[in-house]
Structure formats: C-alpha cells, structure tokens
Amino acid sequence: MDDKRKVVIELQNVKRYFKVGNEIVKALRGITFKIYEGEFVTIQGTSGSGKSTLLNQLGCLDTPTEGEYYLDGTPVRKMSKSQRAKLRNRKIGFVFQSYNLLPKTTAVENVELPLMYNKKYNASQRRAAAIKALQAVGLGDRLEHKSNQMSGGQMQRVAIARALVNDPAVVLADEATGNLDTRTSFEMLVLFQKLHAEGRTIIFVTHNPEIAQYSSRNINLRDGKVREDTINTNILSAADALASLPIPQDD
Amino acid sequence: MSILNLFKVAIRAIFSNKFRSFLSMLGIIIGVAAVIIMMAIGQGSKESVRANLSQMGTNVITIRPGAETRGGVRQDPSAMQTLKQKDYELIERNKKYVTYVSPEVTSSGQAIYGANNTTTSLYGAGLDYLNIRLWKIEDGTFFTEDDIRKSSKVCVVGKTVVNELFPDGGDPVGKTIRFKSIPLRIVGILKSKGYNSWGMDQDNVMISPYTTVMKRILAQTYYSSINCSAITEELTDDAIAELTNILRESHELKGEAVDDFTIRSQQEMMETMSSTMDTITIILVVAAAFSLLVAGIGIMNIMLVSVTERTKEIGLRMSVGARGLDISNQFLIESILISLTGGVLGVLVGWLGTLLCSSFGLPATIPLWSILVSFAVCTLIGVGFGYFPAQKAARMDPIEAIRYE
Numbered sequence A: 001m002d003d004k005r006k007v008v009i010e011l012q013n014v015k016r017y018f019k020v021g022n023e024i025v026k027a028l029r030g031i032t033f034k035i036y037e038g039e040f041v042t043i044q045g046t047s048g049s050g051k052s053t054l055l056n057q058l059g060c061l062d063t064p065t066e067g068e069y070y071l072d073g074t075p076v077r078k079m080s081k082s083q084r085a086k087l088r089n090r091k092i093g094f095v096f097q098s099y100n101l102l103p104k105t106t107a108v109e110n111v112e113l114p115l116m117y118n119k120k121y122n123a124s125q126r127r128a129a130a131i132k133a134l135q136a137v138g139l140g141d142r143l144e145h146k147s148n149q150m151s152g153g154q155m156q157r158v159a160i161a162r163a164l165v166n167d168p169a170v171v172l173a174d175e176a177t178g179n180l181d182t183r184t185s186f187e188m189l190v191l192f193q194k195l196h197a198e199g200r201t202i203i204f205v206t207h208n209p210e211i212a213q214y215s216s217r218n219i220n221l222r223d224g225k226v227r228e229d230t231i232n233t234n235i236l237s238a239a240d241a242l243a244s245l246p247i248p249q250d251d
Numbered sequence B: 001m002s003i004l005n006l007f008k009v010a011i012r013a014i015f016s017n018k019f020r021s022f023l024s025m026l027g028i029i030i031g032v033a034a035v036i037i038m039m040a041i042g043q044g045s046k047e048s049v050r051a052n053l054s055q056m057g058t059n060v061i062t063i064r065p066g067a068e069t070r071g072g073v074r075q076d077p078s079a080m081q082t083l084k085q086k087d088y089e090l091i092e093r094n095k096k097y098v099t100y101v102s103p104e105v106t107s108s109g110q111a112i113y114g115a116n117n118t119t120t121s122l123y124g125a126g127l128d129y130l131n132i133r134l135w136k137i138e139d140g141t142f143f144t145e146d147d148i149r150k151s152s153k154v155c156v157v158g159k160t161v162v163n164e165l166f167p168d169g170g171d172p173v174g175k176t177i178r179f180k181s182i183p184l185r186i187v188g189i190l191k192s193k194g195y196n197s198w199g200m201d202q203d204n205v206m207i208s209p210y211t212t213v214m215k216r217i218l219a220q221t222y223y224s225s226i227n228c229s230a231i232t233e234e235l236t237d238d239a240i241a242e243l244t245n246i247l248r249e250s251h252e253l254k255g256e257a258v259d260d261f262t263i264r265s266q267q268e269m270m271e272t273m274s275s276t277m278d279t280i281t282i283i284l285v286v287a288a289a290f291s292l293l294v295a296g297i298g299i300m301n302i303m304l305v306s307v308t309e310r311t312k313e314i315g316l317r318m319s320v321g322a323r324g325l326d327i328s329n330q331f332l333i334e335s336i337l338i339s340l341t342g343g344v345l346g347v348l349v350g351w352l353g354t355l356l357c358s359s360f361g362l363p364a365t366i367p368l369w370s371i372l373v374s375f376a377v378c379t380l381i382g383v384g385f386g387y388f389p390a391q392k393a394a395r396m397d398p399i400e401a402i403r404y405e
C-alpha cells in the first residue's frame, strides 16, 4: 500500500460495549484500520453489525470503551465533551439518512449552521461559504428556499452542503441514500464521486452492496469486527449508471 | 454562538409558537401588572395620607390625658381627667418652643335649625385653635376672648353643617341653631377642607369656645386634650420636652413617677401611618409576587415542552459542533426573552391599570423603581426557571437526541 498518503483516521483495536440491564452488548469488538486522505470508503454489513456505532466513533459523537482513535492525528478518547464538539465542528461533516434540516429555515441558513458555532467566521463570511457549498452540490439557484419547500433529493443536497461548509477532514454519511428513490440515490452518488474526485475523504455507510462498486474501498463488518477490507480498483462511474437508468414517465 | 445569533434563534423559536409563547407570557404579564398596581396604590395612598396630615398641620402636638397605654392595660376613668385649666395656663405662661396652645373638648350630637337637623361633632376650643389646625374663616368671624371668658353661646360651623341646616341658601351668620338643645349663634363659617384619605368629611364640624362646651353642654372640668403647635416642625422634639416638663411640674410628678399624660406629634402620627401603609403595601405586593412565582413555573413547563419537542434539533446542533453551553444559552435566552417581554407588557398593563385606578379616584402613582425591579425580577425568573430546562437540553446525548422521533 502507498503509505506516503496522509492518514486521516486511525483506529487501534477500538471496542465499544453497551450495558443494557445486566447484560453487556458488544457492538464493536476490536476494530483496527487506517483511512487515508482522499479515500471513498463504503462500510457495509448486516443489520446490527455495528456500522452506526462505528460511524458515531469516527464522528466523535461517542468514545471507545477501549482502544484509541486518532482523527487527523489527534487522540479522541480522553477528550472532554466540549473538545469533541469543537473537533466535530472543525474536522467532520455529517450526512444523515433523514436529512435533519432545521424546519422553516432557508437552505443558506441550514448550511450556515456549523459555522455559527465557529467564532472565526463573521456573518458575511458564513453566508459566502454557505453559498459556495450550495453551488458545489448544484443548488446555487435554491438558496432562499425553505426546507419544507424542497424535495427529498434537494434536502439531502442541502445536508451534504452543510457537511462540506466547514471544509472537513472527512465526510461521514449514514444511509445517506436510504430515504431516496433509485434515481435520486444515483444523483447523490454522482455528487459523492465528484467530491471524491476533488480530493475529499468520504466514509459512506450503506445497506446496498451495489454502492460498493462506486467507492474506492469497502469495509465489511460482522458482529462488531472487520470481516473484509478490500480496495476497489475498478471504480464504476455513477454518472454513467444514472444515464442508463430508464427516464421516469410522467403520468 | 454569538449573543446576537442566540437572540435571533430565540426570537424565531418564540414566533414559531406565537400563541403558546403568549400564554406563558400571560402569567408574567398579570403578575407584573398586579405588582405594579399594588405598589402604585401603596405609594399613592401614602402620598395622599401625607398630604392630608400636613393639611392638618405638620407641627401639631397633641397632649392627651392618661399614661401611654401598653399591652392593652385598662386605665382608671379618673386617670383620663388629668388635663385641667391649670395645665393650660402653665403652658401659656412658660412656653418657649411652642407658639399656639388650645384646650380641646369634643361632643357629638344633633344640630337643629328649623325643620332641618344633622349629626355632627362640636369641638370646644381656644382662640389659637384655628392656627393650630390650619382652619380658615370664610365668612363672618371667629369667636373672641370675651366669648371664652363669658362662655358665650356662639359657634363657627363647617360647610357640611351649613349645607345640611340651610339647604335653601341664605346667610347662616347671625342665625341661632341648637346643639343638644343648647342654642348657639353662628358667628362664622369655616373654609372647606373636603374629605380626608380615610373618607372622613372634615367639614362636618362646629367649633365653640371650650368654656361654653365644658360648662353648658358637657358639664365637665377637664379637657379631652390640649393642642399645641411647635415653632417649627424641626423643633417638635424640643417642644415635646418642654411640654413634658411643664406638665410633670404641674401634676407634681417627681423622679421615677410615670407621666399621667401622653404627648403625640403629628410627625409621629405620619410615621406610624407611613409604616402601617408600608406593611399593607408589602402584604399586597407579596401576594402579587406569588402570581409571578406561578408564572415562572408556567415558563419552566413551556420550556421543558419546547426542549423535548426540539430534541432532534438539539442533536443536530450538537453533531455540527454546538457545545452544551451553546445549547443551554440558547434555551436560557429564550426563557429570558419570554419573561422579559411579559415584563414589559406587564408594566404597560400595570400602567394602564394605575390610570384606571386614578380615574376611579383611588390615589395611585407608580414609583419608578418598581418598574426597574419588575424588569430585574423578570430576568431572574427567566434565568431561574429556564435553568433547569436549559440544563436538560445541554446534557442530552447527541446520538440519542438526533435519533429522537
């Protein structure tokens, strides 16, 4: 492997146990891997295999019971809550399955949200960054639309713009296409591939095995352990796949 | 997040639930308005009582018979008969800090003129009485030294007595009326003083020479009180000391012997009055303040609902980097805004209420500090009752919060 690339994420034997009543649920049983800058990683596995738990670790929303996690060289496990909040704010972009936009709020305001918690940005810089991110996801003409006036695909684009606005070290997506139809899902994939081409590091949790073909690496989980970790040398183009989809007929 | 943005978020949250926000404000509005009105009435009545008392003379000193009563001990009736002619004369002869002196005896009963009658009070007084009590003669004259010496059957009357006995007009001066069947010739009419703040008609009076009232009506040899006035309000204490000395000598009280008379100044009266009024005001304000407490609990309730409703939003904000402090500030500012807006509206309503009270004749003036206190209290309520919901929001786990449906 080409070890000259920069390591963005490093997990060393990360374990995460939950106490449920008297029982201990072992959601992650020792996970070790490195993710390099510019990789597009899909994480797959059966339901309950620990994908979301792993992503929460990567996103600094949760800390390991055991093991260590380095994000961009910073050890996360011993950090305080507000230090982790700051880390999320500066280094991570989240995309959720259910978009999670603020209701009755315009696209620009939604995208500005992470920068609200960063004192380095003033109002005009915030707006400029938000507009740039929205243009990057193809919503340059929907800046002032409110979240309830948009389609699912558009809302997810706003969510992706929000994840990009702080120029994060890594973009994390949990079932980001789970609520969308096939066509819109492929549109999202096209977008993620474009971001990948621009050099972004992306980690994409999905149920859909097909999607692995469009990423550069696929990690398969089972029972809280890495079952398979493969590099995809033959990355398919989501744009081509989208073009070959049947055009939906209007009734 | 910056304060400005926190305010924007809070205002948006309040406006997205206008009716609910208004309902939780309503408690504060009512509470603050009640406090303001109570304070205004307290302040207003105090001012009007003061004005009334000073109308009766601020440097008045009243000597009553009998020792100062403490703990409700009953006094022998003979102890109430200690003020006599001799005391009056001694005061007249020795006074230095006292300008005017007048004995006073009172009797109430019916005054009759022709077919008309009215119940009134007859005061027996000396020549200085008008100067002490700040009465003025509007028509005719006051009775004279000579009238006192001869116990003349003359009187001056107040406006109410005139109106009751002479409903058809005509000049009452020179007419003879009867009080308890004693004929009294009217020599003068008192200038009206109106009602005092207890609602007592100050014009329902008659004044005759004290000798007349004592000999012809009451058949007694003692005074019910002696009225004096100090040279100035500031010299009241010296005047009281002087009077005490004169009376102790006159009554042959030596060493440890207790005074068999009581001296009160109008100043003392005013202070007692003020402090009584203050107590009443405090009780009213405390009662009103309890409604603010209830209002605060209302705000806490609404904020808890609001926090629960916005669990997902809290989770999202946390996931994009909001710290617990940012979240708790957001909700604190929201609850402060609700209670402070309620406070502003409450002051407004209280002000209108005060105007209404005044228009109904209830004396009411808003003390400025009560407005400032209201705002301070509202901020405290906002912080105090918003704190718990804000902490609840700040302590949420981002993962669980964002999954919340």
Ligand SMILES: Nc1ncnc2c1ncn2[C@@H]1O[C@H](COP(=O)(O)OP(=O)(O)OP(=O)(O)O)[C@@H](O)[C@H]1O
Pocket: A018, A019, A020, A025, A026, A027, A045, A046, A047, A048, A049, A050, A051, A052, A053, A054
């Ligand atoms: N907060 C928690 N408390 C207790 N157990 C938990 C908690 N979170 C996850 N688990 C358990 O950890 C295991 C892994 O859960 P996780 O959500 O990571 O699975 P997943 O791979 O994302 O599944 P899915 O594909 O259905 O989303 C499950 O057995 C789950 O019950």
Ligand SMILES: [Mg+2]
Pocket: A051, A052, A053
């Ligand atoms: Mg999951």
